[in-house]
Amino acid sequence: MSEQTTGNGDGTGVEAAVSAAVAEPPREKLTKKAMTADHPTWCPGCGDFAVLASFYKVLEKRNIEHEKIVTLAGIGCSSRFPYFMNGHGAHFIHGRAVPLASGISLARPDLHVFLFGGDGDGFSIGGNHVDHGGRKNINMTYFIMDNFVYGLTKKQTSPTSPIGFKSKTDPTGAIDQPVNPMKKLIAGGATFIARTHAANVNHMIQMIERAYDHQGFSVIECLSECVEFYPDVFDPANPRKGGSFEVIQEKKWDNTPEDELRHDVTDEVAAYKLATLPFPGVFGVFYETDRPTKNALEKKWIETTREKTGNASDLEILQKTFDRIK
Numbered sequence: 110m111s112e113q114t115t116g117n118g119d120g121t122g123v124e125a126a127v128s129a130a131v132a133e134p135p136r137e138k139l140t141k142k143a144m145t146a147d148h149p150t151w152c153p154g155c156g157d158f159a160v161l162a163s164f165y166k167v168l169e170k171r172n173i174e175h176e177k178i179v180t181l182a183g184i185g186c187s188s189r190f191p192y193f194m195n196g197h198g199a200h201f202i203h204g205r206a207v208p209l210a211s212g213i214s215l216a217r218p219d220l221h222v223f224l225f226g227g228d229g230d231g232f233s234i235g236g237n238h239v240d241h242g243g244r245k246n247i248n249m250t251y252f253i254m255d256n257f258v259y260g261l262t263k264k265q266t267s268p269t270s271p272i273g274f275k276s277k278t279d280p281t282g283a284i285d286q287p288v289n290p291m292k293k294l295i296a297g298g299a300t301f302i303a304r305t306h307a308a309n310v311n312h313m314i315q316m317i318e319r320a321y322d323h324q325g326f327s328v329i330e331c332l333s334e335c336v337e338f339y340p341d342v343f344d345p346a347n348p349r350k351g352g353s354f355e356v357i358q359e360k361k362w363d364n365t366p367e368d369e370l371r372h373d374v375t376d377e378v379a380a381y382k383l384a385t386l387p388f389p390g391v392f393g394v395f396y397e398t399d400r401p402t403k404n405a406l407e408k409k410w411i412e413t414t415r416e417k418t419g420n421a422s423d424l425e426i427l428q429k430t431f432d433r434i435k
């Protein structure tokens with residue numbers, strides 16, 4: 110996700126000449142104050158507050174260039190995220206934030222594209238887009254704030270609601286098999302897949318940093334309680350509420366017998382097996398693989414094509430095309 114390039118790739122060298130002539134003023138350290146926009150309108154106690162606080166912490170810690178941060182979202186309570194972040198961003202159509210983020214990431218690979226949404230946004234209406242973002246490995250970090258319910262629209266069954274969940278759409282209890290987010294993301298082809306819990310801020314911060322450092326389509330499923338419409342659902346994974354938060358022990362490759370039992374994050378089948386554990390399951394990095402990003406592949410393709418045209422400008426190529434069809 111932290112891929113960096115310079116210049117606009119138009120071969121003119123204008124940017125380089127300008128930056129050589131104008132000295133950069135000293136950059137101020139990025140602070141939470143600078144990033145904070147509106148006061149979050151979530152219900153008091155909503156898990157999404159902790160996700161926002163952790164996100165600010167990581168951006169502050171990494172001192173990312175403020176003007177290069179882009180926050181995008183679909184529709185939902187969780188998708189209100191960009192409102193609370195002072196900077197470039199957009200609240201987009203329900204379920205369609207991955208395509209928007211893909212365009213921005215591909216057109217401006219120097220930006221840090223962060224995407225936010227809920228279980229409905231990502232696995233229901235936007236389920237198809239998540240798979241394609243993953244298989245194309247488009248550089249971005251996607252936070253799916255999973256509360257097992259449609260919060261914004263006041264309690265409908267979501268694709269992650271468990272069987273038996275009573276809601277406005279299932280007054281006698283949900284009857285459909287829920288989506289397993291980890292299985293779906295592995296099968297879709299995402300190259301970094303992690304799971305965390307909004308009640309464990311330290312773990313959440315670790316996962317955000319790991320996702321940020323990953324080149325490609327990184328996704329974190331973050332269990333984030335909707336205190337209004339599905340309270341206490343994640344208590345079984347919250348030690349402060351009598352549950353247990355089991356962290357994935359990753360391989361250290363230290364040739365010890367203990368290491369045999371640890372998880373190899375590059376092993377897709379092992380990741381899938383972890384995903385089959387019963388609720389509340391385990392937390393940490395399920396899967397991470399190094400595959401070329403579409404950003405890198407497309408850049409190479411554009412450069413090769415430009416070379417073939419003798420580095421003609423866009424206007425020259427357009428003119429030639431018109432001349433051919435005259």
Ligand SMILES: Cc1ncc(C[n+]2csc(CCOP(=O)(O)OP(=O)(O)O)c2C)c(N)n1
Pocket residue numbers: 184185186187188203226227228229230231254256258259260261262267
């Ligand atoms: C095309 C379209 N269909 C339906 C809706 C209504 N709608 C808005 S948010 C939402 C579900 C939100 O659930 P989720 O993504 O889980 O977010 P949460 O509010 O739980 O954070 C729905 C169905 C809409 N805005 N647009």
Ligand code: SF4
Pocket residue numbers: 150151152154155156157186187256260261334335336337338
């Ligand atoms: S309705 Fe639920 S998800 Fe939405 S802000 Fe309130 S607690 Fe959070």
Ligand SMILES: [Mg+2]
Pocket residue numbers: 185227228229254255256257258259260267
């Ligand atoms: Mg939801």
